[in-house]
Amino acid sequence: MIDPPHANAYIGIMAAHHHHEHAGASLAQAAEAALVGAGEQWTDMRSDIFAVLATFEKPASAYDIADLVSQKRGKRVAPNSVYRILDLFVTTNLARRVESANAYIANSHPGCLHDCIFLICDSCGTATHIDDDALTMRVRAAAEHAGFAQVRPVIEVRGKCADCD
Amino acid sequence: MIDPPHANAYIGIMAAHHHHEHAGASLAQAAEAALVGAGEQWTDMRSDIFAVLATFEKPASAYDIADLVSQKRGKRVAPNSVYRILDLFVTTNLARRVESANAYIANSHPGCLHDCIFLICDSCGTATHIDDDALTMRVRAAAEHAGFAQVRPVIEVRGKCADCD
DNA sequence: TTTAGCGATGTAATGTTGTAACGTGCATCG
DNA sequence: CGATGCACGTTACAACATTACATCGCTAAA
Numbered sequence: 001m002i003d004p005p006h007a008n009a010y011i012g013i014m015a016a017h018h019h020h021e022h023a024g025a026s027l028a029q030a031a032e033a034a035l036v037g038a039g040e041q042w043t044d045m046r047s048d049i050f051a052v053l054a055t056f057e058k059p060a061s062a063y064d065i066a067d068l069v070s071q072k073r074g075k076r077v078a079p080n081s082v083y084r085i086l087d088l089f090v091t092t093n094l095a096r097r098v099e100s101a102n103a104y105i106a107n108s109h110p111g112c113l114h115d116c117i118f119l120i121c122d123s124c125g126t127a128t129h130i131d132d133d134a135l136t137m138r139v140r141a142a143a144e145h146a147g148f149a150q151v152r153p154v155i156e157v158r159g160k161c162a163d164c165d
Numbered sequence: 166m167i168d169p170p171h172a173n174a175y176i177g178i179m180a181a182h183h184h185h186e187h188a189g190a191s192l193a194q195a196a197e198a199a200l201v202g203a204g205e206q207w208t209d210m211r212s213d214i215f216a217v218l219a220t221f222e223k224p225a226s227a228y229d230i231a232d233l234v235s236q237k238r239g240k241r242v243a244p245n246s247v248y249r250i251l252d253l254f255v256t257t258n259l260a261r262r263v264e265s266a267n268a269y270i271a272n273s274h275p276g277c278l279h280d281c282i283f284l285i286c287d288s289c290g291t292a293t294h295i296d297d298d299a300l301t302m303r304v305r306a307a308a309e310h311a312g313f314a315q316v317r318p319v320i321e322v323r324g325k326c327a328d329c330d
Numbered sequence: 331t332t333t334a335g336c337g338a339t340g341t342a343a344t345g346t347t348g349t350a351a352c353g354t355g356c357a358t359c360g
Numbered sequence: 361c362g363a364t365g366c367a368c369g370t371t372a373c374a375a376c377a378t379t380a381c382a383t384c385g386c387t388a389a390a
Contacts, residue, residue, distance in 0.1 A: 045339070063375070081339060083377065099265040100319050102347090102376060119308050122315075130307055138300050139322065143284050146295060147327030150287075154265045156319040157304060162312030208367070228346070246368060248348065267347060267376090 021108050027054055031094045034110040038092045048072060049085050050106065053095060058125040059103030062086055098127060100156045115140070115153045121161035128161075187273055192219055196259045199275040203257045213237060214250045215271065218260060223290040224268030227251055263292060265321045280305070283321040288329035 022030045031050050032042045052068045053060055066082045086104050089095035094110045097103070098118055105118075105127055115136035116129045136153055143151045187195045196215050197207045217233045218225055231247045251269050254260035259275045262268070263283055270283075270292055280301035281294045301318055308316045 041338080043338070061376070076340095078339090078341070079377075080341080080379090084339080099321070102267075117304065117307060119311055119313055121313075128311065130311060132307055135300075135303055135307060138303075139282065139320065142282060142295055142297055142300060143322040143324060146284055146293065147330070148284055148286075148322060148324040149330045151322050151324035154319070154321040154323060155304065156264070157308040157313060157316050158319060159308060159313040159316035165312070165314045206367080210368070226347075241369095243369070243371090244348080245350095245370080249368080 022110075024054075027106070027108060027110075031106075031110050034094055035088075035092055037111070040088065040092060045069075045077075045081065046085055046088075049082060050089065050094065053086075053089075053104060054106040056105070057127075059098040059101045059105045059120070059127050061103045065104075098156060099154050100158060101125075101127075115155065118156040119161070120156060120158055121164055122158055123160055123164035126161060187275075192271065192273065192275075196271075196275050199259055200253075200257055202276070205253065205257060210234075210242075210246070211250055211253075214247060215254065215259065218251075218254075218269060219271040221270070222292075224263040224266045224270045224285070224292050226268045230269075263321060264319050265323060266290075266292075280318045280320065284326070285321060285323050286326035286329055287323055288325055291326060293326075 028047070028051060031054075032047070035042050035046070048069050049065060052065050052072065055068075056064070062079050062082045065086070066077050066079045069077045069082065086095060086097075090097050090104070092110075093107055093113060095104050095106050096116060096118070098105055098120065101120060114131045114133065117132060117136065118127055118129050120127045136155060139153045139155060140151050143153070193212070193216060196219075197212070200207050200211070213234050214230060217230050217237065221229070227244050227247045230251070231242050231244045234242045234247065251260060251262075255262055255269070257275075258272055258278060260269050260271050261281060261283070263270055263285065266285060279296045279298065282297060282301065283292050283294050285292045301320060304318045304320060305316050308318070
């Protein structure tokens with residue numbers, strides 16, 4: 001997903017474990033399992049919202065999601081309800097909030113806990129992510145060094161993606 | 166500013182250059198110099214907005230600033246105008262936008278270019294920052310490795326500060 | 331079986347953040 | 361003088377987010 005189309009000299013150390021990158025039905029199943037595993041219910045509404053969220057390549061706003069879920073259900077779903085469920089998804093690691101875009105993105109490997117590094121293209125808006133635990137751990141360490149506790153890193157990079165460059 | 170009240174084993178490599186951390190009038194002067202140096206004007210409005218911004222410990226929203234500047238001038242200043250000037254400040258490095266707070270903070274060493282790492286306390290809202298070029302360069306490198314260009318890192322850490330912990 | 335409680339969702343209103351479009355005043359320069 | 365450019369004003373609106381309270385359906389205790 002994140003490998004570039006060109007050779008390079010990058011020396012970052014990637015996390016030394018395997019991901020199960022899910023997509024489509026497989027992802028939905030993994031999400032359901034993760035949510036149930038967290039002691040929460042997998043309701044129709046949650047299922048629909050997750051499904052819609054997962055179809056986006058770009059970070060989706062709560063209002064985008066509300067619109068699509070409304071269509072899908074043939075009945076208006078208020079942004080309010082969407083926010084509630086997105087918050088739940090974020091706390092249970094089924095989705096992430098992209099702070100610099102005021103939007104959300106499905107976690108393609110729920111159940112697997114990382115500090116993600118998001119790359120968001122300013123031109124086309126698509127977002128991808130990197131898992132580089134060595135790097136994110138350094139950020140955590142720096143914050144803890146400064147006396148912070150319960151740290152939650154927000155690491156995003158805006159720029160031009162390879163396609164738009 | 167960022168040194169913690171406790172001993173530690175942190176091994177991050179800090180930027181090997183000196184900062185002139187400004188405050189108060191000195192900071193305003195430095196800001197003026199930086200803006201003029203960038204070929205922009207230092208107007209009364211810009212001066213007032215910068216002054217107000219600089220009094221905040223916490224990231225300030227454009228609306229906060231609009232309110233205070235309105236008071237100071239005895240005349241309503243629209244958020245619109247504040248945004249224009251904040252955008253200018255951000256592009257000229259006099260201020261930074263804190264994405265995870267939808268707010269702005271004065272750069273205490275304008276003219277000195279860094280990718281800052283912001284630490285924002287979820288309890289009291291205060292923000293501090295770290296300059297660790299070694300670390301931010303790795304983030305840049307990771308993004309460039311993924312094919313991104315013109316990268317602009319957004320590195321923020323939410324958590325509890327030493328005082329609130 | 332009733333009913334009290336609880337979690338999930340609906341509804342409405344409102345608050346906050348951000349942008350667009352266009353007008354005005356003022357300085358500079360030909 | 362008139363044209364240009366920049367800063368700022370004014371209005372309207374779009375986008376993002378939260379609050380308070382109502383309703384529904386399930387289940388567990390009386």
